Amino acid sequence: MEPSIRAPRGIKDVLPPDASRFEAVLKEAESVLSLGGFQKVLLPLFESTALFARSIGGATDIVEKEMYTFLDKGGDQYSLRPEGTASLLRAAIEHRLLDPSRIIRLAYSGPMFRHERPQAGRLRQFTQIGAEVLGPLTPADDVDLISLIHRMAIDFSIPSWTLILNSLGCPLCRPAYRETLVAYLVKNAASLCETCHRRTAQNPLRVLDCKVPSCQEALEQAPRITEHLCTRSRNHFEDVKMGLDGLGIPYVLSHRLVRGLDYYTETTFEFVSDALGAQSTWAAGGRYDGLTAELGGPDLPGIGFAAGIERLWLLREKAGTLPDPEKHPVRIMVFPMETNGRVAALDLVRKLRNAGVPASGHFSGGKIKSAFRQAERDGALFLAILGEDELRSGTVQVKNLETGEQCSWPLNDVKKIADMIRESGG
Numbered sequence: 001m002e003p004s005i006r007a008p009r010g011i012k013d014v015l016p017p018d019a020s021r022f023e024a025v026l027k028e029a030e031s032v033l034s035l036g037g038f039q040k041v042l043l044p045l046f047e048s049t050a051l052f053a054r055s056i057g058g059a060t061d062i063v064e065k066e067m068y069t070f071l072d073k074g075g076d077q078y079s080l081r082p083e084g085t086a087s088l089l090r091a092a093i094e095h096r097l098l099d100p101s102r103i104i105r106l107a108y109s110g111p112m113f114r115h116e117r118p119q120a121g122r123l124r125q126f127t128q129i130g131a132e133v134l135g136p137l138t139p140a141d142d143v144d145l146i147s148l149i150h151r152m153a154i155d156f157s158i159p160s161w162t163l164i165l166n167s168l169g170c171p172l173c174r175p176a177y178r179e180t181l182v183a184y185l186v187k188n189a190a191s192l193c194e195t196c197h198r199r200t201a202q203n204p205l206r207v208l209d210c211k212v213p214s215c216q217e218a219l220e221q222a223p224r225i226t227e228h229l230c231t232r233s234r235n236h237f238e239d240v241k242m243g244l245d246g247l248g249i250p251y252v253l254s255h256r257l258v259r260g261l262d263y264y265t266e267t268t269f270e271f272v273s274d275a276l277g278a279q280s281t282w283a284a285g286g287r288y289d290g291l292t293a294e295l296g297g298p299d300l301p302g303i304g305f306a307a308g309i310e311r312l313w314l315l316r317e318k319a320g321t322l323p324d325p326e327k328h329p330v331r332i333m334v335f336p337m338e339t340n341g342r343v344a345a346l347d348l349v350r351k352l353r354n355a356g357v358p359a360s361g362h363f364s365g366g367k368i369k370s371a372f373r374q375a376e377r378d379g380a381l382f383l384a385i386l387g388e389d390e391l392r393s394g395t396v397q398v399k400n401l402e403t404g405e406q407c408s409w410p411l412n413d414v415k416k417i418a419d420m421i422r423e424s425g426g
């Protein structure tokens with residue numbers, strides 16, 4: 001039978017046994033952030049649309065066409081979060097966590113929503129983990145954050161990864177560069193696509209990462225921001241590169257890495273991998289020194305990144321470093337052969353669980369064959385059988401379904417059974 005209602009396009013159900021493996025991939029990435037001293041914040045899944053428009057930027061793809069925006073019953077306009085930085089900063093400002101004299105490190109994770117064209121590694125609901133460092137930062141803090149993502153690349157054996165690095169300058173040097181760039185784009189308009197023309201007017205830096213091959217060619221000769229940085233931004237960028245060199249973290253420079261969000265300043269970076277096909281970026285971020293002030297908080301430097309868990313999954317799958325699926329999510333299934341054994345079976349299941357053993361029951365009676373089939377379906381390693389004889393003698397037959405070994409146990413000592421189950425491998 002065809003279901004009449006399906007999941008929305010670009011939304012993926014994650015089923016067993018992959019769901020718990022997906023959570024493990026998320027947890028393992030989060031534990032790298034814990035090692036870096038980041039503390040987790042739990043953020044709402046939707047916010048006022050104005051928050052995203054103001055932080056991400058009105059002329060970005062995300063805000064222009066990718067947000068799931070709705071009016072609630074009170075007539076207020078909200079959007080499902082397309083990313084985490086805006087919410088995290090909103091919360092940090094609202095709860096007065098920011099302090100110009102000290103650095104704070106916060107992390108988040110969870111689903112994000114963007115109405116994009118779904119393809120491999122690009123979903124409409126996807127999962128990110130992200131981290132933000134806020135306070136009196138130095139270029140060393142940029143290096144330190146990048147070094148944590150580098151650690152993920154190593155720990156998870158990410159295949160053929162590259163760190164791409166650029167600087168977007170600061171409010172002092174970017175306006176002049178922008179003008180130089182616009183002049184170039186206008187002069188070369190004939191070689192650029194329609195989208196580039198629109199962006200030249202609205203968001204000229206975004207023209208640089210146009211994916212159309214003929215545009216890419218025309219843009220190779222475009223003025224480069226790193227050649228138009230003010231002294232402070234140039235020194236900042238040099239310090240970051242020196243730090244990465246010092247840690248032996250390889251990177252390549254790209255003057256065309258501008259990122260899709262307007263709030264970035266100074267250092268911007270992406271970790272990409274050839275193994276991902278067209279959606280090559282698995283982690284990305286950068287400095288956003290003006291953003292906290294823009295959102296009504298103290299004027300503090302900030303840097304952050306986000307990584308996509310679905311893409312990390314794909315990469316770890318390729319590398320063969322995904323966590324193994326749980327072999328026996330249920331350790332033991334209890335089967336009463338007759339209806340009058342049901343209560344004893346329920347009681348045994350409960351006691352096994354109380355002793356910390358994942359247990360299920362197959363209460364429908366019938367042939368032992370059906371119990372074996374159900375046990376296999378549950379992923380149980382043991383089958384406990386309660387027949388007439390066992391009920392009479394207060395015992396239970398416990399069969400190891402892998403080895404075929406079978407043994408009788410007294411029902412009044414469930415702890416012993418639990419110990420035996422825990423000690424057996426499988």
Ligand code: ATP
Pocket residue numbers: 083114116121122123124125126127128259260279280281282283284285306307308309310311
């Ligand atoms: P992309 O280059 O894929 O468009 P982006 O620049 O929009 O990415 P960010 O907003 O910086 O990405 O998000 C950080 C990370 O989140 C990305 O590197 C990617 O791993 C993941 N991500 C972003 N959008 C999606 C999506 N639609 N589906 C799955 N993962 C995504």
Ligand code: MG
Pocket residue numbers: 260
């Ligand atoms: Mg995108």
